[in-house]
Amino acid sequence: MIPESVVKNFRSSFRGQSFCPGENGYDDARTVPNAMIDRRPAIIARCTGTADVIACVRLAREHNILVSVRGGGHSIAGRAVCDGGLMIDLSAMKGIRVDPAKRTVRAEPGLKLGEFDRETQAFGLATTQGVVPTVGIAGLTLGGGWGNLHAKYGLAIDNVVSADVVTADGRLLTANASENEDLFWGIRGGSGNFGVVTSLEYRLHEVGPIYGGAVFYPAAKAKEILHFWREFSSESPDELVNQATSITLEGTPAFGVAACYCGALADGEKLLQPLRKFATPIADMLGPMSYLQIQGMFEPFFPPRRLVYTKSNFLRDLGDDAIEALAQYVGKSPSPCTIAPFVEHWHGAATRVAPTATAFPHRQYSWNFFAWSIWRDPAESERNIRWTRECWEGLRPFLVAGAYGNYVTDESEAVAREAYGCNYDRLVALKNKYDATNFFCLNHNIKPTQSAPAATGS
Numbered sequence: 001m002i003p004e005s006v007v008k009n010f011r012s013s014f015r016g017q018s019f020c021p022g023e024n025g026y027d028d029a030r031t032v033p034n035a036m037i038d039r040r041p042a043i044i045a046r047c048t049g050t051a052d053v054i055a056c057v058r059l060a061r062e063h064n065i066l067v068s069v070r071g072g073g074h075s076i077a078g079r080a081v082c083d084g085g086l087m088i089d090l091s092a093m094k095g096i097r098v099d100p101a102k103r104t105v106r107a108e109p110g111l112k113l114g115e116f117d118r119e120t121q122a123f124g125l126a127t128t129q130g131v132v133p134t135v136g137i138a139g140l141t142l143g144g145g146w147g148n149l150h151a152k153y154g155l156a157i158d159n160v161v162s163a164d165v166v167t168a169d170g171r172l173l174t175a176n177a178s179e180n181e182d183l184f185w186g187i188r189g190g191s192g193n194f195g196v197v198t199s200l201e202y203r204l205h206e207v208g209p210i211y212g213g214a215v216f217y218p219a220a221k222a223k224e225i226l227h228f229w230r231e232f233s234s235e236s237p238d239e240l241v242n243q244a245t246s247i248t249l250e251g252t253p254a255f256g257v258a259a260c261y262c263g264a265l266a267d268g269e270k271l272l273q274p275l276r277k278f279a280t281p282i283a284d285m286l287g288p289m290s291y292l293q294i295q296g297m298f299e300p301f302f303p304p305r306r307l308v309y310t311k312s313n314f315l316r317d318l319g320d321d322a323i324e325a326l327a328q329y330v331g332k333s334p335s336p337c338t339i340a341p342f343v344e345h346w347h348g349a350a351t352r353v354a355p356t357a358t359a360f361p362h363r364q365y366s367w368n369f370f371a372w373s374i375w376r377d378p379a380e381s382e383r384n385i386r387w388t389r390e391c392w393e394g395l396r397p398f399l400v401a402g403a404y405g406n407y408v409t410d411e412s413e414a415v416a417r418e419a420y421g422c423n424y425d426r427l428v429a430l431k432n433k434y435d436a437t438n439f440f441c442l443n444h445n446i447k448p449t450q451s452a453p454a455a456t457g458s
């Protein structure tokens with residue numbers, strides 16, 4: 001535990017709120033959306049700005065305290081919360097300023113996607129973020145950031161122009177194309193390994209309204225849909241992003257496609273017609289809508305405090321045998337809340353960036369497999385986790401070892417190597433330069449090779 005006198009001294013100069021075990025607000029502050037995570041930091045420091053973040057880093061360094069960093073808290077593995085250490089909580093840092101003339105936005109790391117989209121859409125602008133509005137912009141962006149605009153405008157990282165980073169030695173650095181370029185490269189895909197990002201500047205684009213939504217068919221049609229969808233998606237223009245997903249709709253197992261077309265509405269309507277005419281849908285929610293509506297479409301399927309377990313890797317290809325394997329698991333999950341299997345289509349601008357241009361290496365795969373299990377009753381955890389693994393094992397012959405780091409829950413070094421792929425060695429060199437003691441270790445971790453004794457937590 002951290003000595004009381006140290007906490008008292010820290011609190012005397014810290015501007016934000018802080019919470020220790022037993023104090024009012026502590027349990028709320030340590031709670032993250034995935035109910036599988038139940039960790040107890042020794043102190044939670046809810047920062048109001050960069051100076052508070054620097055104070056946290058200095059405190060932890062001086063007293064050798066384990067550190068976790070919380071943005072939106074949506075890491076499925078619960079990397080935002082630690083046991084026995086200091087949780088640097090950025091959730092109150094929600095400043096955002098759009099510059100409509102330059103088409104850029106400066107945003108603080110406590111913002112959630114929905115809050116970010118709302119502010120940029122006030123100017124008719126947007127940039128790539130994910131598809132569930134409660135997720136944090138910082139965690140999502142630092143890992144890559146796939147979403148409805150990725151094919152037209154690149155991943156979230158491809159739109160980052162500049163970032164402010166508090167490094168492990170408590171310095172505040174600006175990282176962009178002309179300052180600390182190596183750090184700028186590393187934070188775009190290297191997760192929180194190099195410091196606490198206290199501000200992100202993104203490029204914006206004119207977006208909305210869009211044509212999209214989702215169309216669902218009976219689960220028994222999954223194989224036919226996947227065959228059809230493979231051809232349909234392979235010809236997608238950059239304006240169209242879609243994903244095929246298994247879901248339960250009002251108690252009925254269903255399989256369908258969610259789509260977002262960000263070009264002219266009439267073109268989108270025409271392009272998406274085949275999706276709804278393929279057979280008789282059980283639900284057709286395709287139509288013109290605002291960008292905020294499409295961005296909020298999945299929110300009801302991810303309520304907070306459900307138990308969550310996921311497995312994900314890129315598919316080598318969406319061949320007939322992979323489709324056969326996927327179809328076998330559709331509608332078979334033990335929980336009706338589960339969304340599995342599902343496949344995201346990655347294409348367009350995000351895949352035209354060189355794998356070494358940013359720290360995120362996976363620019364060449366088209367299909368990303370996911371088994372995302374969600375359930376309510378802790379007594380059902382073993383059954384749901386087992387099923388998720390079985391589903392992933394069933395797909396394994398068709399998966400590559402590489403995975404999108406933001407979707408990885410396995411903490412092993414081997415998995416990290418695969419997720420960082422061809423950039424791993426360069427990232428280790430950068431970690432040696434900016435964080436040789438692995439001060440920032442609760443993330444999709446890159447282990448430095450010049451390691452020093454780890455900080456303490458329980």
Ligand SMILES: Cc1cc2nc3c(=O)[nH]c(=O)nc-3n(C[C@H](O)[C@H](O)[C@H](O)COP(=O)(O)OP(=O)(O)OC[C@H]3O[C@@H](n4cnc5c(N)ncnc54)[C@H](O)[C@@H]3O)c2cc1C
Nearest residue numbers: 071072073074075080109130131136139140146192197443
């Ligand atoms: C319901 C749901 C939907 C999702 N949808 C998408 C999607 O559409 N597209 C997509 O690409 N991903 C998606 N993801 C994955 C998501 O990108 C990751 O889970 C991401 O890490 C969440 O970020 P966060 O800030 O909410 O989480 P946190 O748990 O707060 O942070 C995640 C990691 O990032 C680090 N981190 C956070 N903020 C900072 C910071 N400012 N500086 C340094 N390190 C920081 C944390 O320490 C932690 O290691 C989804 C996840 C969930 C649970």
